Every structure is written in structure tokens, then in C-alpha cells.
Amino acid sequence: MSVDPWPWPADTQLDRARRIAQTYREALLELDAGKCIALDERSRALGQGWVVPELVTISMDDLLTAAEASALAGVTAQVIYQWAHRGHLPRCAALDGSTRYRAGDVLDHVARTRRKRAATKTSGHKRV
Template structure:
């Protein structure tokens, strides 16, 4: 029997799913026990897991960021941003080096999710099972 996956965000990979679930639990904990949530946030940050704690987007859509700044914004390694650049993420050459426009990064990231969602709906039938 072939059961349909009920996950509503088809473009999510397993890590995206885990992060969404963890953030959902964190939001509930913040409501139920705010002091405990703040303490756990601090512990997570101390362990280098800053992705757990939501951070507001402090950049405007036309701001230009370095690969390191984009990596921090997206909770990935700077090498991932360079990989995205090789795969088509737009850059702008500035006197300070290559920069990434925030709107381009958000569009690229959304496009990746859309492509993954389409691949989930239309699996490649040429691959062996």
C-alpha cells in the first residue's frame, strides 16, 4: 500500500523537518515555561546550536551581505553559500568582494524548496526502485 506523506511542506528535507518540529516544541515551551525556555536557549547557544533560537531578519531586501553573513542568516556553513553560488545564487561584485543581496538569497532558498516539492510530487520514474 502506498500512503501519501501528510507533511504539508513538500520541499523540506529531513533536516528541515527536524528543525520545524524542534521550533514548534520550542514555541510551546516558551508559552508554557518561558524561564525554562530561555535557560534552554542559552544552553543551546553555548553548545553552538544557535539555529534553535529564532532570530529576526535584521536586513533589508537590498542589503548586500558577505558569504559569512548569509550563512549566519540561513543557519548553514559559509561553504554551503559558496556551493549555492556555483549552483546559481546571484552575487554582486563590490570593492569589498563578492556580496549577496538579501532578496536574491531568499528567492534562491525559496526556489530550492519549490524544486524539492515538485520532485516529491513528480518522482523520477527512470531511477531504479
């Protein structure tokens, strides 16, 4: 059995594809910033805002909507609802009675999931 040389063992195939796409984007930005910006705008217009890196400053105690939590975690809002339903993510009530999710809880769950995935991959076990 050969060892996977990928340096981030917890990455999914989608994570790998996104890292590779970012590498190509960074190279294009250096070679032709105008073309890169045009492609960034096109990607955003097609709903693929993840292509363009964005610096986000957030407090771990911020209460987020499912849409905001999904953007922070890089998943869909439906996944946030599933995590909450399965007890992985506590729900918080906002003043208006709507459901919110604490940013720290979302990031903690993402980190736990990645650590678990990395441990499974490095131990040689595969899910069937």
C-alpha cells in the same frame, strides 16, 4: 503507496526536525519560560542559534558576506560558496573588493530550490 501527511512537501528531514523542535520549544516556553530561556542560552553557546526564533528585517538589495548569507539561508558559508561557484548565486564586489551576495538573490535561490524539491516530491519521483 501512502501519501505523506506532512503539510510542507519541500521540507528536508532537517527542516522537519527543526519544525518539530520549534513546536516543543514553544510548548516549553508556555510551561516554564525560565527553563526555556536557560536551554536557549545553552543552545546558543553550543552554536545552535537557530533554536531561538529571531525577527530579521533586511532589504533585498543588502549585500551580505558569505557568513551573513549563510545565516539568512540556514546553510553553511561553504554552501554559499558552492552555490556561487555553480552559478546559482551571483557574486557582487563590495567597495573594499571583497565578495558579497545580494540578499534577494540568496532568498530567491532558496525559494527556487524549495519549489523544485516540492515539485519532485509531489510528482512521485525520488532522487536515487
